[in-house]
Amino acid sequence: MKLTVKLFATFRQGRFAEAELELAEGTTLGSLADGLRIPREEIGILMVGGRHAELAHRPAPGDVVAIFPLLGGG
Amino acid sequence: MDKILRVDMSAKGGPKASVEPVGKYVGLGGRGMTSLIVADEVDPACHPLSAANKLVFAPGLLAGTSASTSGRISVGCKSPLTGGIKEANAGGQAGMALGRLGYAAVIFEGAPAGDDLWKVLIDKNGVSFSVDNSCRGLGNYDTVEKLVKVHGEKCAYVTIGQAGEMKLGAASIACTDRELRPTRHMGRGGVGAVMGSKKIKAIVVDESGTTPPQPRDPARFKEAAKAWVEGLKRHAVSGQGLPAFGTNVLTNVLNEAGGYPTFNFKEGRFAGASKISGETQAQLEIDRGGLATHGCQRGCTIQCSGIFHDKEGKYVTKQPEYETVWSHGGNCGIDDLDVIAQLDRMDDDFGLDTIEMGVTIGVAMEAGVIPFGDAAGALRLLGEVGKGTPLGRILGSGAGVTGKVFGVERVPVVKNQALPAYDPRAVQGQGVTYATSPMGGDHTAGYAVATNILKVGGFVDPLKPEGQVELSRNLQIATAAVDSTGMCLFVAFPVLDQPDTFQTLIDLLNAQYGLSLVGDDVAALGKKVLSAERGFNSRAGLGVEQDRLPRFFEQQPLAPHNVVFGVKPEELDRVFNW
Numbered sequence A: 001m002k003l004t005v006k007l008f009a010t011f012r013q014g015r016f017a018e019a020e021l022e023l024a025e026g027t028t029l030g031s032l033a034d035g036l037r038i039p040r041e042e043i044g045i046l047m048v049g050g051r052h053a054e055l056a057h058r059p060a061p062g063d064v065v066a067i068f069p070l071l072g073g074g
Numbered sequence B: 001m002d003k004i005l006r007v008d009m010s011a012k013g014g015p016k017a018s019v020e021p022v023g024k025y026v027g028l029g030g031r032g033m034t035s036l037i038v039a040d041e042v043d044p045a046c047h048p049l050s051a052a053n054k055l056v057f058a059p060g061l062l063a064g065t066s067a068s069t070s071g072r073i074s075v076g077c078k079s080p081l082t083g084g085i086k087e088a089n090a091g092g093q094a095g096m097a098l099g100r101l102g103y104a105a106v107i108f109e110g111a112p113a114g115d116d117l118w119k120v121l122i123d124k125n126g127v128s129f130s131v132d133n134s135c136r137g138l139g140n141y142d143t144v145e146k147l148v149k150v151h152g153e154k155c156a157y158v159t160i161g162q163a164g165e166m167k168l169g170a171a172s173i174a175c176t177d178r179e180l181r182p183t184r185h186m187g188r189g190g191v192g193a194v195m196g197s198k199k200i201k202a203i204v205v206d207e208s209g210t211t212p213p214q215p216r217d218p219a220r221f222k223e224a225a226k227a228w229v230e231g232l233k234r235h236a237v238s239g240q241g242l243p244a245f246g247t248n249v250l251t252n253v254l255n256e257a258g259g260y261p262t263f264n265f266k267e268g269r270f271a272g273a274s275k276i277s278g279e280t281q282a283q284l285e286i287d288r289g290g291l292a293t294h295g296c297q298r299g300c301t302i303q304c305s306g307i308f309h310d311k312e313g314k315y316v317t318k319q320p321e322y323e324t325v326w327s328h329g330g331n332c333g334i335d336d337l338d339v340i341a342q343l344d345r346m347d348d349d350f351g352l353d354t355i356e357m358g359v360t361i362g363v364a365m366e367a368g369v370i371p372f373g374d375a376a377g378a379l380r381l382l383g384e385v386g387k388g389t390p391l392g393r394i395l396g397s398g399a400g401v402t403g404k405v406f407g408v409e410r411v412p413v414v415k416n417q418a419l420p421a422y423d424p425r426a427v428q429g430q431g432v433t434y435a436t437s438p439m440g441g442d443h444t445a446g447y448a449v450a451t452n453i454l455k456v457g458g459f460v461d462p463l464k465p466e467g468q469v470e471l472s473r474n475l476q477i478a479t480a481a482v483d484s485t486g487m488c489l490f491v492a493f494p495v496l497d498q499p500d501t502f503q504t505l506i507d508l509l510n511a512q513y514g515l516s517l518v519g520d521d522v523a524a525l526g527k528k529v530l531s532a533e534r535g536f537n538s539r540a541g542l543g544v545e546q547d548r549l550p551r552f553f554e555q556q557p558l559a560p561h562n563v564v565f566g567v568k569p570e571e572l573d574r575v576f577n578w
Helices: A029-035 B030-041 B094-101 B140-151 B188-197 B218-234 B236-245 B247-256 B278-287 B322-332 B337-350 B354-366 B375-387 B390-396 B399-406 B428-436 B449-454 B468-485 B489-497 B499-513 B519-539
Strands: A002-007 A018-022 A043-048 A064-069 B003-008 B016-021 B054-059 B073-078 B085-090 B103-109 B118-123 B126-131 B155-159 B173-175 B184-186 B200-206 B291-294 B305-309 B315-318
Touching: A029 A043, A029 A064, A043 B449, A064 B236, A064 B247, B003 B126, B016 B126, B030 B054, B030 B073, B030 B085, B030 B103, B030 B468, B030 B519, B054 B094, B054 B188, B073 B094, B073 B184, B073 B188, B085 B173, B085 B188, B085 B519, B094 B103, B094 B118, B094 B155, B094 B200, B140 B155, B140 B200, B140 B337, B173 B188, B184 B188, B218 B236, B218 B489, B218 B499, B236 B247, B236 B278, B236 B291, B236 B489, B247 B278, B247 B322, B247 B449, B278 B291, B278 B305, B278 B337, B305 B337, B315 B337, B322 B337, B322 B354, B337 B354, B337 B375, B354 B375, B354 B390, B354 B399, B375 B390, B390 B399, B428 B449, B428 B468, B449 B468, B449 B489, B468 B489, B468 B519, B489 B499, B499 B519
Parallel strands: A002 A064, B003 B103, B118 B200
Antiparallel strands: A002 A018, A043 A064, B003 B016, B054 B073, B054 B103, B073 B085, B085 B184, B118 B126, B155 B173, B155 B200, B173 B184, B291 B305, B305 B315
16 A cells, blocks of 8 residues: 655654655554654654554555654744 | 842832842742732733833742753733733843842832833842933844943843834843844733833843852752753753754644644645744754754753854844744745744844734734735735834734734634634644633643643643643643743653653752752642732633633634534633632
């Protein structure tokens, strides 16, 4: 399945800002992060289609996945 | 810090000062100090621009010590914008200088007869006053430049620009940063107008010849100060994200979450967001020879600020904050960081709250004064405020007034103060804080974004009403307490997430003042401050019926999640039941 994956802040370093990735159906967000060599403990926020999701979530074909480190501001 | 400086601006023959012991306000700094003094001493029914109002400055409890990130300064008064109690705070150098001079608070009361503008000098010899009309009509940048020629580079400068002199509802009070630029503002609620009403153009705080306030227990303080820095550095937000990208790192987060108010709170996502994001901004600053990491005051570990240069590599302004980039950017359909930086510079120079002004221009765009996305038009409108034209004075009076003048329904204000950069429909906990904070539409007073969006300190689904009242209540209590220590609010990320860092903060206060505070005292302090503020508001005519969002948030669904604000009025009335 095709997914749009967006990375932010420090996760872009040595990777990408946005990419279309081909993944096996049933892949979890955790496995997706592992494949991108993003340590799970550094992940602050995961979103699928603009809604928060967990590492065990299995995205559907065509989903937009956003992965952020722990962030704050205001 | 054991004394309060009180200045009677009404005194015959010029302002008269007296010094009194801190007395019953001992153990309070920042917002706790300003709010309790205002609640005790200011007639809630007074006109905010009359002599009956007071302008109270207070540094944090650890200001001027070696504790990192402790140097913020608060100002309190009755707000000419909301009609209720107000506390606004800023970084920069002034808080630390006041702390070294030993002042727990400086109270300006009364107002002078006549039109002369006054300059106040606070130094190791006390306080002195002089008529100084030489800066009349000048912006903060020119004002500070003139003052530095007289008083030198070792002082902190607290000034108002044209907006404060005109007593506009969006007027701020500027503080100089380490580079002596007037970039750090006590922004919200029209505090600059109150300073203008007291005819104070500038306060010069000269710390030369002073030493840091001595801790009661130096060994314990030294140890805690070290652990404090370690705690701030260890947390991903204060140790990595904020230093590298600044507060504007939030643009992409809120935009992804569909809670980024766009086109005057019409939509929840902005197509141009990535062009004005913190990631883009930091790279642009580095490419142009500015700075992506910079402290607004000496000794800060977090260093969330930066320096923004133009295409020629020339200084324009400090790194515009997330709220500013949003208010002048996405909220107005503008996706050009150079334009946003120019607007930020103008706000700082005229002395205006960037949130209020961006939202105001968004309302003017909604009214058709200029179209959304019109960058040249936005620059022109803001310029009118500095010139004090009739249109400029309307805009400088804030979003509420502008909406009324131009007949706009969608006016995003609570208690007449503009809402910041999180749509309450898609960040519902934040909506509860906007509705109920004694400050009016304010994001810092109970930053539910942390829990709704950033997953710091737990997670409560941002799109549903469930759990938001409890979340906002707990955050408002904790924030009132942190604000009353006068620490920078960004310490809240590690303090709320790392129990040992929370304990370190208490250790610092205990070592400095010889106290024996425990964690529960912090919550009690937060409740005490909130109760005093709400009591003032109630007596000023801002009762619970004012603790509401504008109706359109309940009626107009927000894309992309097509949600409305779902927390019911009777639930909002439970926020302060503790």
